[in-house]
Amino acid sequence: MTKLSGQELHAELSRRAFLSYTAAVGALGLCGTSLLAQGARAEGLANGEVMSGCHWGVFKARVENGRAVAFEPWDKDPAPSHQLPGVLDSIYSPTRIKYPMVRREFLEKGVNADRSTRGNGDFVRVTWDEALDLVAKELKRVQESYGPTGTFGGSYGWKNPGRLHNCQVLMRRALNLAGGFVNSSGDYSTGAAQIIMPHVMGTLEVYEQQTAWPVVVDNTELMVFWAADPVKTNQIGWVVPDHGAFAGMQAMKEKGTKVICINPVRTETADYFGAELVSPRPQTDVALMLGMAHTLYSEDLHDKDFIENCTSGFDIFAAYLTGESDGTPKTAEWAAEICGLPAEQIKELARRFVGGRTMLAAGWSIQRMHHGEQAHWMLVTLASMIGQIGLPGGGFGLSYHYSNGGSPTSDGPALGGISDGGKPVEGAAWLSASGAASIPCARVVDMLLNPGGEFQFNGATATYPDVKLAYWVGGNPFAHHQDRNRMLKAWEKLETFIVQDFQWTATARHADIVLPATTSYERNDIESVGDYSNRAILAMKKVVDPLYEARSDYDIFAALTERLGKGKEFTEGRDEMGWISSFYEAAVKQAEFKQMEMPSFEDFWSEGIVEFPITEGANFVRYADFREDPLFNPLGTPSGLIEIYSKNIEKMGYDDCPAHPTWMEPAERLGGPGAKYPLHVVASHPNSRLHSQLNGTSLRDLYAVAGHEPCLINPDDAAARGIADGDVLRVFNDRGQILVGAKVSDAVMPGAIQVYEGGWYDPLDPSEEGTLDKYGDVNVLSLDVGTSKLAQGNCGQTILADVEKYAGAPVTVTVFDTPKGP
Numbered sequence: 001m002t003k004l005s006g007q008e009l010h011a012e013l014s015r016r017a018f019l020s021y022t023a024a025v026g027a028l029g030l031c032g033t034s035l036l037a038q039g040a041r042a043e044g045l046a047n048g049e050v051m052s053g054c055h056w057g058v059f060k061a062r063v064e065n066g067r068a069v070a071f072e073p074w075d076k077d078p079a080p081s082h083q084l085p086g087v088l089d090s091i092y093s094p095t096r097i098k099y100p101m102v103r104r105e106f107l108e109k110g111v112n113a114d115r116s117t118r119g120n121g122d123f124v125r126v127t128w129d130e131a132l133d134l135v136a137k138e139l140k141r142v143q144e145s146y147g148p149t150g151t152f153g154g155s156y157g158w159k160n161p162g163r164l165h166n167c168q169v170l171m172r173r174a175l176n177l178a179g180g181f182v183n184s185s186g187d188y189s190t191g192a193a194q195i196i197m198p199h200v201m202g203t204l205e206v207y208e209q210q211t212a213w214p215v216v217v218d219n220t221e222l223m224v225f226w227a228a229d230p231v232k233t234n235q236i237g238w239v240v241p242d243h244g245a246f247a248g249m250q251a252m253k254e255k256g257t258k259v260i261c262i263n264p265v266r267t268e269t270a271d272y273f274g275a276e277l278v279s280p281r282p283q284t285d286v287a288l289m290l291g292m293a294h295t296l297y298s299e300d301l302h303d304k305d306f307i308e309n310c311t312s313g314f315d316i317f318a319a320y321l322t323g324e325s326d327g328t329p330k331t332a333e334w335a336a337e338i339c340g341l342p343a344e345q346i347k348e349l350a351r352r353f354v355g356g357r358t359m360l361a362a363g364w365s366i367q368r369m370h371h372g373e374q375a376h377w378m379l380v381t382l383a384s385m386i387g388q389i390g391l392p393g394g395g396f397g398l399s400y401h402y403s404n405g406g407s408p409t410s411d412g413p414a415l416g417g418i419s420d421g422g423k424p425v426e427g428a429a430w431l432s433a434s435g436a437a438s439i440p441c442a443r444v445v446d447m448l449l450n451p452g453g454e455f456q457f458n459g460a461t462a463t464y465p466d467v468k469l470a471y472w473v474g475g476n477p478f479a480h481h482q483d484r485n486r487m488l489k490a491w492e493k494l495e496t497f498i499v500q501d502f503q504w505t506a507t508a509r510h511a512d513i514v515l516p517a518t519t520s521y522e523r524n525d526i527e528s529v530g531d532y533s534n535r536a537i538l539a540m541k542k543v544v545d546p547l548y549e550a551r552s553d554y555d556i557f558a559a560l561t562e563r564l565g566k567g568k569e570f571t572e573g574r575d576e577m578g579w580i581s582s583f584y585e586a587a588v589k590q591a592e593f594k595q596m597e598m599p600s601f602e603d604f605w606s607e608g609i610v611e612f613p614i615t616e617g618a619n620f621v622r623y624a625d626f627r628e629d630p631l632f633n634p635l636g637t638p639s640g641l642i643e644i645y646s647k648n649i650e651k652m653g654y655d656d657c658p659a660h661p662t663w664m665e666p667a668e669r670l671g672g673p674g675a676k677y678p679l680h681v682v683a684s685h686p687n688s689r690l691h692s693q694l695n696g697t698s699l700r701d702l703y704a705v706a707g708h709e710p711c712l713i714n715p716d717d718a719a720a721r722g723i724a725d726g727d728v729l730r731v732f733n734d735r736g737q738i739l740v741g742a743k744v745s746d747a748v749m750p751g752a753i754q755v756y757e758g759g760w761y762d763p764l765d766p767s768e769e770g771t772l773d774k775y776g777d778v779n780v781l782s783l784d785v786g787t788s789k790l791a792q793g794n795c796g797q798t799i800l801a802d803v804e805k806y807a808g809a810p811v812t813v814t815v816f817d818t819p820k821g822p
């Protein structure tokens, strides 16, 4: 790519999008008849090329004799993900679920089956009719015996994009028709931040557009990636990503903007920018921020006008900062003791933050920790003291690393999708979710262990329902949830566990009934391109016909609701292409309001994509209006200002979430009081996977060490334990033990090791409690408590453990083969 300034990047983005939009419409005008004659294709190709999309981007698939042989990135993708070959491989992976399967014990004994033998791999193949009859029977039985709160449909996870085959919405649609279910709210990504931020900023922050990259390129002088690795994480989008952030990052790099990464690990991003690395002890960022805040305050470097005009409650926080209210001044020296950085470095960093236009771009690992609410609250407080919120390229951003936040927003219409048909729950679920009841999603194991038990959530007291059946689609809880051994015990509470997936994940292996879904490359769908940019609408075309006996999620739930006597209500008389065209037509109506022209559905489907122009989006500065006039453009908080002190949180009276940002000791941390194990496990997101997805593909060859999930370990820690590169290691704590392969490297700080989340759980002896996990699922080791009573988010980053060279009998990893029954 040629060198582009922010303004040029802005112009180039608009021009390219607009040219392709007009080119598409123009081309259709010229040869509309012949394209129309092809009609809307609903079958997989035998031979040829077809454009489609996925979490990794827009791609062109090449098909030969009905088999996909190559996925090549769209030529307008500025930074295709290196994972794309693995996406193709996932269609043909040996981990595919080929047929409907039922656990033998369950098939023979139903609810009287021994639940402790789940996961032993003893499955029986059944026909689709038998499987669907059984699922329908179980749903009815539980509904009749226990009512709607007996069924859990809060299934969380990263199902594929697509506005029709949105398997979780489809499942809830079916379960609503079946009589109701228990839902879940929130997510594992930003469990703490998305609850605290509305109190502080009046919005979710984490899923909102950031000051646009062209503005950052032109104005930011110091970019701080705080616990953020955007070069790694922006590979992925929740919808189909445009990878627009990479164009921005490239322009920023070429401009030579100073970049600091605050991270225990030298990341892809740090390498890409040649960044300065600052490595505090994990889980101590709040202390570090407080030390900086104290420096700014005591050296009178904070922006008093901004504090006065745009924030509320700073004086109460200042009394905490100086120690007036609790006797402990949060000096840089105090912070140094906790985070392990020299006090002088902390002071110096604080001074540099006010020395020019500074953007604090934070990732989310720092809130996926015990007391994780404090991290982003304190970050906003520090940014408020710096005083650049609302200025071009200054302030803070919580989504520069996620789904290409900051990629300029187009003028295009929004695309709708199928709905679950339910009404939002009343009461405890603070985030809207339909269902008969709802729990914070990361409390699923607590729910199973404590039916009828009370819990706190964001100011409300709620009761855990007594769930007997869980139906999981589009998620992998036996990868994403914390403390696997605790979870295994809790799962025995379920009479019935139904899983619908396309691969034999650990979750599917622990199911009673397993239904084989298609991948999204075996069905037609429609999706937007660019979570924040809304750059285009894409025809997510079927690449190949369904493999084996796999069925689309839509077809499965249509057949199931048919058995429940609700088939018509489920389908509303539409088929796949009928739904897809209806979503498109709704977008066309919106475009008409905006006086934009869009091609007809047939033309769109033939062309495969319609792109939208970007105009004002490239100039967007988050909070510019608020800063300009806080009275006229107030935030959605009770005071209309940034709440450094929250009276609402004060009223809740939680001992684990005070009413202003506070350093709260996590349950366990490196060097913390009573720390039992000597190493912190950084359990962040994988570079060559999406969580657990693609772990079962050939991509594993890129990173596995001695056949196990890799473990980054500092040379000092390795030497102290006689560990060499390539060794098989056992990582252990009181919660469990896993095998990993050693990657000795100074990219990770001493005292920390890194094992990515998403490695498939592979128990050596599924019948033995606390058995060794043979492949390397880091959530065997993590702590399963809520971040606090406020948000009840997960604490996937709160892990201390120790590591040793594995001295046991050699093991064979078996989780990537099909279980023995099929």
Ligand code: PGD
Residues within 6 Å of the ligand: 156, 157, 158, 159, 160, 165, 167, 188, 189, 190, 368, 473, 474, 475, 476, 477, 479, 480, 481, 500, 501, 502, 503, 505, 517, 518, 519, 520, 553, 683, 684, 685, 690, 691, 692, 693, 757, 758, 778, 779, 782, 795, 796, 797
């Ligand atoms: P995935 O591996 O993406 O993980 O957890 P999540 O459950 O989302 O699982 C998605 C599953 O859905 C896969 O099994 C895939 O095959 C299936 N699937 C995909 N598309 C479809 C479809 O169309 N139909 C059907 N039926 N199935 C489909 C991710 C979660 O993990 C997240 S988002 C975060 S942020 C958390 N991160 C961490 C962390 O940082 N550290 C730890 N320790 N733990 C974490 N857990 C969380």
Ligand code: PGD
Residues within 6 Å of the ligand: 188, 189, 190, 226, 227, 228, 229, 232, 233, 234, 235, 236, 262, 263, 264, 265, 267, 281, 282, 283, 284, 285, 362, 363, 364, 365, 366, 401, 402, 403, 682, 683, 684, 685, 686, 687, 688, 689, 690, 691, 797
């Ligand atoms: P992580 O990799 O978990 O990503 O985005 P998120 O920002 O949560 O953490 C980011 C960085 O924080 C890591 O580099 C890690 O070393 C660092 N870190 C960990 N602990 C600490 C700490 O205590 N202090 C500091 N300062 N740094 C720390 C996750 C986002 O990524 C989400 S939620 C999802 S669902 C997507 N998942 C993936 C994925 O699985 N794979 C890829 N390639 N990309 C993704 N993008 C999305």
Ligand code: 6MO
Residues within 6 Å of the ligand: 188, 189, 190
């Ligand atoms: Mo997430």
